[in-house]
Structure formats: C-alpha cells, structure tokens
Amino acid sequence: MLTIEMDNFDLGQICRSGQCFRMDQIGDDRYRVIAGDKYLELTQERGIVNFFCPEEDFIFFWIRYFDLDCDYSEYINMINPRDKYLTAAGEMGSGIRILQQDLWEMIISFLISQQNNITRIKKCIENISREFGVRKTSSTGAEYYAFPTAEALALATEEQLRECNLGYRAKYVLDTARKVCFGDISLNSLHDMTYKAARKELLGLYGVGEKVADCICLFGLHQLDAFPVDTHIRQALDAHYKRGFPNRRYKGCRGVMQQYIFYYELMK
DNA sequence: CAACAGGGGACAC
DNA sequence: GTGTCCCCTGTT
Numbered sequence A: 001m002l003t004i005e006m007d008n009f010d011l012g013q014i015c016r017s018g019q020c021f022r023m024d025q026i027g028d029d030r031y032r033v034i035a036g037d038k039y040l041e042l043t044q045e046r047g048i049v050n051f052f053c054p055e056e057d058f059i060f061f062w063i064r065y066f067d068l069d070c071d072y073s074e075y076i077n078m079i080n081p082r083d084k085y086l087t088a089a090g091e092m093g094s095g096i097r098i099l100q101q102d103l104w105e106m107i108i109s110f111l112i113s114q115q116n117n118i119t120r121i122k123k124c125i126e127n128i129s130r131e132f133g134v135r136k137t138s139s140t141g142a143e144y145y146a147f148p149t150a151e152a153l154a155l156a157t158e159e160q161l162r163e164c165n166l167g168y169r170a171k172y173v174l175d176t177a178r179k180v181c182f183g184d185i186s187l188n189s190l191h192d193m194t195y196k197a198a199r200k201e202l203l204g205l206y207g208v209g210e211k212v213a214d215c216i217c218l219f220g221l222h223q224l225d226a227f228p229v230d231t232h233i234r235q236a237l238d239a240h241y242k243r244g245f246p247n248r249r250y251k252g253c254r255g256v257m258q259q260y261i262f263y264y265e266l267m268k
Numbered sequence B: 001c002a003a004c005a006g007g008g009g010a011c012a013c
Numbered sequence C: 001g002t003g004t005c006c007c008c009t010g011t012t
Helices: A011-016 A055-065 A073-078 A084-092 A103-113 A118-132 A150-154 A158-163 A167-182 A187-192 A195-203 A210-220 A231-240 A254-267
Strands: A002-005 A023-025 A030-035 A038-045 A048-052 A135-137 A143-145
Touching: A011 A023, A011 A030, A011 A038, A011 A254, A030 A055, A038 A055, A084 A254, A103 A118, A103 A167, A103 A187, A103 A210, A118 A143, A118 A150, A118 A158, A150 A167, A158 A167, A187 A195, A195 A210, A210 A254, A231 A254
Parallel strands: none
Antiparallel strands: A002 A048, A023 A030, A030 A038, A038 A048, A135 A143
C-alpha cells in the first residue's frame, strides 16, 4: 500500500464526474478503478489517499492516470472571480482531475455513450469486457476483466455486440475496431497531433461526432482545450453564457472548466 | 400497455 | 444548418 497527501483531489468527485465508466465506489471511502488491463482499489480520508497496488504500478501508471503531477489549484485560481457561476462550479468540483485514460478505451467507451445514460454505459462496458476482455487477478486478489483489445473486438460479430446491449452502437464499435486493426487509423499518431488535427481524425470514425470526438480528446489524449458540449453543457451555456463561453480567457484549459460546469450541473 | 428520454450521430436536403 | 431517422433500453 502507498499513501500520499494530495490537494485538489477527491475520489468521490472524480468518480461521479463520469469520465471513467469503470470507476465505482465500493465502500464508505473506498473506490475501485479498472483501467486498460490494470486494477486498483484506493481509499481517501480528507487529503490522505491510499493506493493498494505495487509501488511500480503507482509510479509508472497511476501517477499519470490521476494526473498527480499537476497542481489543479492553478486552474481554480484562473477562474474569473467576477464569474459567479464558474466560481461556484470550481468550488463544487475542486477535487476533480482530468484522468489520463487509454485512448482506445475512450474511443469505444464514448462510442457507446451516445444517446445513453451512465448506468447503462457502465453495464455495456462490463459486458464487452467480460465477453472479449482477458480475465485477470489483481495483486490484491480481486478478479476482473481487462478492457478488450481492438483485435478482440474486431473478431466479434455485430450480433455478439448487440447481445452486450450496445444496440445500434454495435456497428460503430465493430467498424472502429476493424479500422484500428487494419491500420486505417493509427492510434499512436493521434498522440503526436494537435488538438485540432486529432479531433478531425477522430471525426472520420463511424459513429464519432463532435461531442464524442471532444470527449476522446479530453480524456484519451489529455487535450485540455477540448470542450465537449452535450445537452447539459448546452443548457448551462445558454443559461449562463448568453454571449458565449470566454474561450479566450480559458484557452488551454477549457476542458477543465467544462468538467467543473458538468459536475456542477450534475450535483447542484 | 404506451410514451418518453437518455452525456448523439448519420444522412439527405 | 435543419430535419429526420436510428429503433437501443430502462423508466414513468
């Protein structure tokens, strides 16, 4: 077990913010995360966070995953004090982090997310992981299924994916898995692109529209300027930013502000 | 039982 | 850019 003390870090907020569909609260202060083929349980009391994993995984995986090298008070302090709405949102979600999740996992997860609610998205992802992912045992002895690889999903049939409750999204997932396998799109190269270029590339995938592309950029490529606009954000923007969101001021971290707004709308 | 909405997107005009 | 269909599933 590893213990750290961390500011602007709240597992409950991160969990509820809904960026990770495989993060769950499993006890009063205890959470579980499955990311790629990795498993982690962790607890938090105030600023003290306990990671139940080998030190190696913490250093080479979870630090990056939870963006622990980044001081989020800098984002909070960037908020215009005269913007009462965003100030309140930042206070409510001050412990949120933009997780650095796996690109492939984000592409599939947000393909599934369209016209869908979080409970069902989670079920769908557990279903495809159970069907097509590798069964593993964590260092703490927990059994879980890794997120399925592109190769595994490319070999699936649309019917099998529909049985995982994906509905009409099954064909999107299948098409994308095959494109990745055949090299029609290089996931590695997306990491080297600008936000604009990566977004454009992602929009070429069947089933990926602007909102989904921005979610993938934000959570899978850590492009912090990506600003996904869903129905909730749309309503918030219409209500509080009738002359448009101050994009100039928050250039480079618009996605962080989006998360504060999204969480605030969810929780207030 | 029917209606409806849930973190959209494709496609045709 | 607007409208229409998609036709999924859980909830009301």
